[in-house]
Amino acid sequence: MAAKSFDLIVIGAGPGGYVAAIRGAQLGLSVAIVEREHLGGICLNWGCIPTKALLRSSEVFHLMQRASEFGLKVDNIGYDLEAVVKRSRKVAGQLSGGIGHLMKKNKVSVFMGAATLAGKGKVSVKSKDGEETLTAKNIVLATGARARNLPGLEADGKRVWMYKDALQPPHMPKKLLVIGSGAIGIEFASFYNTLGADTTVVEVMDRILPVEDEEISKFAKKQFEKQGMKIMQKAVVKQLDRADDKVTAHIETGGKVTKHEFDTVISAVGIVGNVEDLGLEDLGVKIDRTHVVTDEYCRTGVEGLYAIGDIAGAPWLAHKASHEGVMVAELIAGQHAHPVKPESIAGCTYCHPQVASVGYTEAKAKELGFDVKVGRFPFIGNGKAIALGEPEGMIKTVFDAKTGELLGAHMVGAEVTELIQGYVVGRQLETTEEDLMNTVFPHPTLSEMMHESVLDAYGRVIHM
Incomplete structure (x- = not known):
């Protein structure tokens, strides 16, 4: 079968990839996008959007508890966790479906399957229907990243969770340990703590939200502690002993290890780039600590091959990925493009x-x-x-x-x-x-x- 030919092929349909595809199509390029799982990627399906939906529910619940302060009366305050999660999934589903519509509207050809670079300008797509080859002068890698799994702290979906488990919890945690206090860790800690979980956050650095200004970190910590959260800084979870109904965490602080029992653990210790099985090494693409090395224009050093978003390194934010997607599409279409400056990108954390x-x-x-x-x-x-x-x-x-x-x-x-x-x-x-x-x-x-x-x-x- 003859290879299908395009001006631009985008691998990955998250907020970097699908935006690059739309902008490329707007500029008159023929565009294909390859996605192995969900249109909208992690952000829409398992990240930014569904977590905000959950956090909105917990915020409303928090306000209901404060009703008397506003001169209002609310009786029998409670929540239905299943319904909260169902709303979150519905919001994610609505937006994911919307991306499909945008692809159609912009005449972007969508290929659902796993992509591999089969050589310069060549992409092989494996789907349930078999394998096909696409060719293009320009290829954009937008394969994103996934949660880091530390040895001994791996998620099992029962008592030890990653973000996906925390978004569809098999039970409501009573005593929760959150490992890591970046945006993801703190948002889940905030959500479950507001719903009544006895929550402890462990952070290896000397303060929570370590990328933020020190004064802001300290202020936020005080507020979280007021809400009943326990926060352990300069602390490391050395091991987790798992039982059917509990997890015993060995936590080291100040050179001393103590044991603490929890019924649920959420691991939020950073991310790793999705660089495997793409054929990058064969093409001579440089990879540094699971991220593709690029210049300020997202060029990989291999002619016609670009990398945007989480796979291209920090800051790991959807809006940075989208902006890079637009820039690269404009560059490919021969327009004057402006590089994205990391220090001009805002970071937002939706805790309370x-x-x-x-x-x-x-x-x-x-x-x-x-x-x-x-x-x-x-x-x-x-x-x-x-x-x-x-x-x-x-x-x-x-x-x-x-x-x-x-x-x-x-x-x-x-x-x-x-x-x-x-x-x-x-x-x-x-x-x-x-x-x-x-x-x-x-x-x-x-x-x-x-x-x-x-x-x-x-x-x-x-x-x-």
């Missing part, structure tokens, strides 16, 4: 309280040699936050004292994952402190705190 940031932390800015001006503003000083019943939080801004450039913004509190975009746009437009100070923010809004934090950095704060 939410955490969001963009740019450099205060410590990183100083380490890079900047003379900094730092502003802060607490939620307690904001009318809208008090009216919402969400007075716990803070916004922190870091400026270059010499030029007024906004180097970084860091937030913890209600809805900060939506607020952060204001600073992202500001950084993209190379806004200075003066522009931000002269901007009129609407009242009453949470966004006013963004203004006040800037004013504070320059000794002009009004409401504090």
Whole structure:
């Protein structure tokens, strides 16, 4: 059978791959996309979207428990875990189906199966119907990543879970151990803790949410502890002894190992790139610690072969993958493309309280040699936050004292994952402190705190 020929073949239909395919098609390229499991990838099916649906349920449950504070009466508060999970899966399913529609609309040929690079410009697709060969001058690898499984801490789906198990729990944890306090670990800890699980988080670094600004990490930790979470920092889970109804964790802190019993463990200790069985080594693609090495334009060094998203390294975020997908499609179509700058990509964590940031932390800015001006503003000083019943939080801004450039913004509190975009746009437009100070923010809004934090950095704060 003759090989089917395209201008562009994308391997992987997550938020990097399917976006690259759509943008390529918009620019007049003939595009094929190969996906072995679900359109929408991990993000839509088993990651960003279903976790947000779960967290929304726990947030509403949390508010129901606080009803009397708002002058409301709610009796017999409870939840049905099965129904909560069912809603989450329905949300994911709706969006995954939508990707199929987008592929059709943009005339992207979809091949469901496992892809292998069969040589330069050649992709072999194995599906239940057999094997076929596709050819293209340009190939984009968007195969994503999967959860890291540490020896001895492997998931079994019964008592020790990965994110997929935690999204479809076989039981409600009573006593839960979460290993790892990055975004995934903290979001699951927040969800199950809110639903009443006695939750312990173990983090190997000296603080939780280790990529965030230190002040924000400390603030978030205090809030989690107020909610009853136990947090162990500079701690390592050495081994798990599994029984039918419990898991005994051997946890080392300060050189001493203690045993703790749990009925459920969630492992969230990072990710590894999906680089296996693609035929990358034969083509001479460089791989460093399970990630494909690329330049700023996502080129692999092999002509016509690009890598985007999680497989191409940090930050491991869906919006970074999508942006790289657009950039690579434009590059292939001969347009002027702009590389994605990692420090301009916002990170968002949907725990309670939410955490969001963009740019450099205060410590990183100083380490890079900047003379900094730092502003802060607490939620307690904001009318809208008090009216919402969400007075716990803070916004922190870091400026270059010499030029007024906004180097970084860091937030913890209600809805900060939506607020952060204001600073992202500001950084993209190379806004200075003066522009931000002269901007009129609407009242009453949470966004006013963004203004006040800037004013504070320059000794002009009004409401504090």
